[in-house]
Amino acid sequence: MDELAIDGGPKAAEALSIPEWPQPTDTSRAYLLEAFEGGNWCRGPWIERLEDEFAAYHDAKHAIAVSNGTVAIELALRAVGVEPGDEVIVPSYSFIASASVVPAVGAIPRFADTDPETFNIDPDSVREQITDDTVGIIGVHFAGYPIDMDELLPIVEEHDLFLIEDAAHAQGSEWRGQKVGTFGDFGTFSFQESKSLPSGEGGIVVTDNDVLAERARVMQNIGRSQGETGYRHYKLSSNSRMSAFQAAVAIGQLEKLPEENDRREANEKLLLAELEEIDGIHTKPRDDRITARGYCLENVRYDAEAFGGLSRDRFIEAVRAEGVPVYDGYEVPIYKQPAFFRDQVRRLLPPGTDVPDYWNLHLPGAERLCRENVAYSHPVLLADDEGIRTIPAAIRKVKAHADELRER
Ligand SMILES: Cc1ncc(COP(=O)(O)O)c(C=O)c1O
Structure with missing residues (x-):
C-alpha cells in the first residue's frame, strides 16, 4: 500500500x-475591451445584451442585471413588497446572504431546517415555521441541486406566499425541464468570481411577472421610471445597477x-x-x-x-x-453567525418586534x-x-x- x-x-x-x-477567455477579454472603448460604461447595450441573453438561457421573460447576488435577493424582497415586521422563511444552511437580506429590509427571518440528503430547505420544516405573519420563502438551490419543487410549490400556493429562489449556485439547473429561478416570483443569481458564470462581482434577477419586473427595474435604478436617466425619482430606493464592464465579461462567460x-x-x-x-x-x-x-x-x-x-x-x-x-x-448554520445575535437583528426591525432567539435555535439537519x-x-x-x-x-x-x- x-x-x-x-x-x-x-x-x-x-x-x-x-x-x-475564473477563466480570462479571449471572448470576455474582447468584449471587455469593446465596452471600455465603446463609451457606455454604465447602462446601455452591454447590459441589455446580458439581460436578453441570460433571460433566454434561463427561460425567463425578464432579467435585470444588478451589482451582486446579495442585492439581487434584497431587490427581489423589496419588489415583492415585503414590509417591516413581516416574516420570511429562510434557509439555515447556506451563505449568509440567503437570510441576512431579510432583516436588511426590516423583516424577520424564520429559519427552516435543511434536508441532509439534498442540502436544500426542508419542506416539512418550512410548514412548521409558517405563522399568520409569514409572507414568503427564500429557498436556495444549494450547490446547484434544485429544491424539490413538487414539495415546495404546494406550500407556497396553499399559504399564498411569495417565493424567491436564490439560484446563486444554480446557473443552468433545471427541474422537470424548467430552468430554476422561474418557479417563484423571482430567481436571483450571483456572478461573483467563484461562481460558474463569473463577472468579478455581479448578479441578476429573473421573473416572468411583468409587474414585478417593472418594480424591480425602478428600484434597481434609484427610483427612476423604466428607461429614464434624468432626475425624476418615483420610489425611494437604492442603486443596484451593474456596470457595462461586468456585463461584457459575463456575456463572454455565458457563451x-x-x-x-x-x-x-x-x-x-x-x-x-x-x-x-x-x-x-x-x-x-x-x-x-x-x-x-x-x-x-x-x-x-x-x-x-x-x-x-x-x-x-x-x-x-x-x-x-x-x-x-x-x-x-x-462551520455554523446561518442562525449561529455572530451577525444573528439578537441585538444586532433587533436594531434593524421595527421597535418592539419580538425577535426570535436565533442563538438558542437548534436545527438538526443544518447542524x-x-x-x-x-x-x-x-x-x-x-x-x-x-x-x-x-x-x-x-x-x-x-x-x-x-x-x-x-x-x-
Ligand atoms: C447561496 C448564495 N446566495 C447569495 C450569494 C451572494 O452573492 P454575492 O457574493 O454575489 O453577493 C452567495 C454568494 O456566495 C451565495 O452563495
Missing part, C-alpha cells in the same frame, strides 16, 4: 488537473457555460458512480426530475464512523494532501451538515476523465490508512 501523501508518499490524485478559475455544465454533469456522474460505492461517503440522491444541473460546488456527507473514527478535519487534510481540493464548507459536509468546487468537475477517477482513488487510499491517521 502506497504511503500517504501527507507523510511524503506519492499523490493518488497527481493526474487531477483543475482549470484555473461557454452550457458546454461546461454538460462536462461537469458527465464528470459528476462518473464520480458519483464510484463515490456511491465507498462506505461512509454519502452522496446526494439521483433524481430524474433534475433534468439539468448547474454547479457552484458539490457536496457529500462524511461518516467518520465508517472511516474508523477518523475525524472529518483529518480526513480532509489527508485527501487534500493527495491532490484533491476538498473543504468543509460552513449535521456543518459537521459532515465535504465539498469540492465546480472547476474540479472540469478535469478530464482520468483526473476525475483519481478522486475516489484518493479517498479509498485515505480510508485504507484511516486507523494509523486517527491514532496520531
Whole structure:
C-alpha cells in the first residue's frame, strides 16, 4: 500500500488537473475591451445584451442585471413588497446572504431546517415555521441541486406566499425541464468570481411577472421610471445597477457555460458512480426530475464512523494532501453567525418586534451538515476523465490508512 501523501508518499490524485478559475477567455477579454472603448460604461447595450441573453438561457421573460447576488435577493424582497415586521422563511444552511437580506429590509427571518440528503430547505420544516405573519420563502438551490419543487410549490400556493429562489449556485439547473429561478416570483443569481458564470462581482434577477419586473427595474435604478436617466425619482430606493464592464465579461462567460455544465454533469456522474460505492461517503440522491444541473460546488456527507473514527478535519487534510481540493464548507448554520445575535437583528426591525432567539435555535439537519459536509468546487468537475477517477482513488487510499491517521 502506497504511503500517504501527507507523510511524503506519492499523490493518488497527481493526474487531477483543475482549470484555473475564473477563466480570462479571449471572448470576455474582447468584449471587455469593446465596452471600455465603446463609451457606455454604465447602462446601455452591454447590459441589455446580458439581460436578453441570460433571460433566454434561463427561460425567463425578464432579467435585470444588478451589482451582486446579495442585492439581487434584497431587490427581489423589496419588489415583492415585503414590509417591516413581516416574516420570511429562510434557509439555515447556506451563505449568509440567503437570510441576512431579510432583516436588511426590516423583516424577520424564520429559519427552516435543511434536508441532509439534498442540502436544500426542508419542506416539512418550512410548514412548521409558517405563522399568520409569514409572507414568503427564500429557498436556495444549494450547490446547484434544485429544491424539490413538487414539495415546495404546494406550500407556497396553499399559504399564498411569495417565493424567491436564490439560484446563486444554480446557473443552468433545471427541474422537470424548467430552468430554476422561474418557479417563484423571482430567481436571483450571483456572478461573483467563484461562481460558474463569473463577472468579478455581479448578479441578476429573473421573473416572468411583468409587474414585478417593472418594480424591480425602478428600484434597481434609484427610483427612476423604466428607461429614464434624468432626475425624476418615483420610489425611494437604492442603486443596484451593474456596470457595462461586468456585463461584457459575463456575456463572454455565458457563451461557454452550457458546454461546461454538460462536462461537469458527465464528470459528476462518473464520480458519483464510484463515490456511491465507498462506505461512509454519502452522496446526494439521483433524481430524474433534475433534468439539468448547474454547479457552484458539490457536496457529500462524511461518516467518520465508517472511516474508523477518523475525524472529518483529518480526513480532509489527508485527501487534500493527495491532490484533491476538498473543504468543509460552513462551520455554523446561518442562525449561529455572530451577525444573528439578537441585538444586532433587533436594531434593524421595527421597535418592539419580538425577535426570535436565533442563538438558542437548534436545527438538526443544518447542524449535521456543518459537521459532515465535504465539498469540492465546480472547476474540479472540469478535469478530464482520468483526473476525475483519481478522486475516489484518493479517498479509498485515505480510508485504507484511516486507523494509523486517527491514532496520531
Ligand atoms: C447561496 C448564495 N446566495 C447569495 C450569494 C451572494 O452573492 P454575492 O457574493 O454575489 O453577493 C452567495 C454568494 O456566495 C451565495 O452563495
